[in-house]
Amino acid sequence: MTHHLTRDQARRIAVRAQLLDADRPGDVVEVAEQLGYIKIDPTATIAPCEHTVLWSRIGWSYEPGQLRKAVESDRLLFEFDGAFRPVSLLPLMLPAMRRWPRRESTRQWLDANAKFQADVLARLRAEGPLLASEIPDTAQVSRPPDGWSGSNQVPTMLDCLLRQGRVAIVGREGRHKRWDLAERVYPADLAVFDDEEAARLLDERRLQAAGLAKQRSPWTPTGQAGEPAVVEGSSWKYRVDPDALDALEEGGDAGGRVAFLNPYDGMLFDRPRLEQLFEFSYVLEQFKPKPQRVYGFFAHPILMGDRFVGMLDAEVDREREVLQVRAVHEFLPFEPEEQEMVQAEIAELGEWLGVRVAGERWAGK
Template identity: 75%
Template sequence: MHHLTKDQARRIAVGAQLLDAFRPGDVVEVAEQLGAIKIDPTATIAPAEQTILWSRIGSAYEGSQLTKAVDLDHNLFEYDGAFRPISLLPLMLPSMREWPKRASTRAWLEANSTFRTEVLARLRGEGPLLATDIPDTAEVTVPPDGWYGSNQVVHMLDLLQRQGEVAVARREGRHRLWDLAERVYPQNLPEYELDEAERLRNERRLQAFGIAKQRSPWTPVGEAGESAVVEGMRQKYRVHPDALATLKQDDGGRVAFLSPYDGMLFDRPRLKELFEFEYVLEQFKPKPQRRYGYFSHPILMGDRFVGMLEAEVNRDRDTLTVEAVHEFLPFEAEEYEMVRAEIDNLAEWLGVGIRAW
């Protein structure tokens, strides 16, 4: 049983997410450690997948590096709204073959068995295809909601992706081209039984987060890693051995601006308990109810969240407009200079000037 202070737990979490002073070298290294790089088009500053990589790699990162890793080298693949390392695919396939568990999803697929067959046949004969290239012949429809429109092809493709039948072959801009998974995924991958694959996935999940509650629906890690308790916390944690080793390093930390869809922010209870940070994405709030702005980026300084960056790129004017830097507590002079320097780095990476607050 490891006994950790809150400071140590935070440092473990920050290091595991590659947000300490030791920057990774490339896109694949980031993906292998994090397990998933979220894809989202909201680009007040840059799309999530680009900001997530820049916040780790820094000014050496260019968007073409991600394209190369996905489309040319095939070191990453797209699944369920994120780019993932190909090394994870063998661990995901056993559970994909068992999906879906929910009765309503199974019923929809069964009611649309002819539609399913037609989609697969169209891809086999003509793929890769956009969803709009495939006729919607669904017998039973799902009403439009916040994620899906009325076109049932998109819904069917997403479900077939979860079953391992189809996959995203590549993108044209923000649009996905779909094909049969057997033509997209590598062949001769290692085979795992379901239980073993889940155990290994738990280990990879804990690797990405460093430390997680033993019983957490946000970050399920099972019995991966080693037992730990954190001062002031009643719940038991699991900690990754490699993350413990980083406690011997005193790197001083750095400033990082995090996309609202950054994996570091995913486990909201952990954020509150370890970092005393109650993060709320205000994107979907009415404007009068927003405190920090439509798509503000949390500011991490060392192992603490110190504020929110409210900024937006204007490509017509080639400027990064900084509306505000919301300080949770007033910055000291050195802290202000660190944040300002990172804003300068962000503008340089974006290739724009700065219109300061």
């Protein structure tokens, strides 16, 4: 059976799946379990991505220490490939991790550095957890710097061993990762899945986080998870999460609210879906020359209910303890009630950051 959805229904499913409706989640782990990952990025015009993602879902009660506790003390989340992920996903990821790498050049580099691998693992076994800077570089074959990593081969080797499931990140000191053997970090009693079942269950988790995704989308790959759907006004074939459908039919939609989304928020990742469902063509202006920017270096999209209504261009000045609001760009003029809602969310953002708000200005599209 193919489900026929209105565009409004499709948007509500997507917003609810990303925990951006009025019914807020209770804690960090609940957010990670639903979204599948919490992106890590140091750009902090307002706050680092991992913290703004959680604040935009949980609200004023979220404190950064809660994330650290979930990762480093409770071990309910783990860091992998630039994101914090729930441990429930780890057994589904392990089959692919055991097959890594697929690229022949990486295999050759690892084979040529067999002794280096052994040195790194032995050092961690004897002295871990360690920072990369505390592990000697004994590489037999070096990779040239690629713009992301320097000449030291230790971070590259650690990343390879992480992707193979042999080492793990136990925490951070600032932005520096602390490493240990995976056997001492990951749970020992993880369920075991074969490649096919693990891939199927991962597809289901990705669809759970999206709610609705284009079939065979390279942005949100969900395979045959869920059920087929079409959306009015779109020629795309979709897959929809049946649990999201049930919630919609049972009236489980608690309504909308205002949310400021970090530019690296997962809600914004699938740009084609944003255009199809939300009629929102989002461009991150971080890497544009200043004269070409329309909304600002790291402006945060403003979601109101199930529509994107504007962009917040703001930056925290820690020395002055101020959230400097350069502009609130309105795609269409706000109604008085909408303006009040946005202003209230800005005030809550300032309170969460522990700073006062200054310089608020409104700007048309």
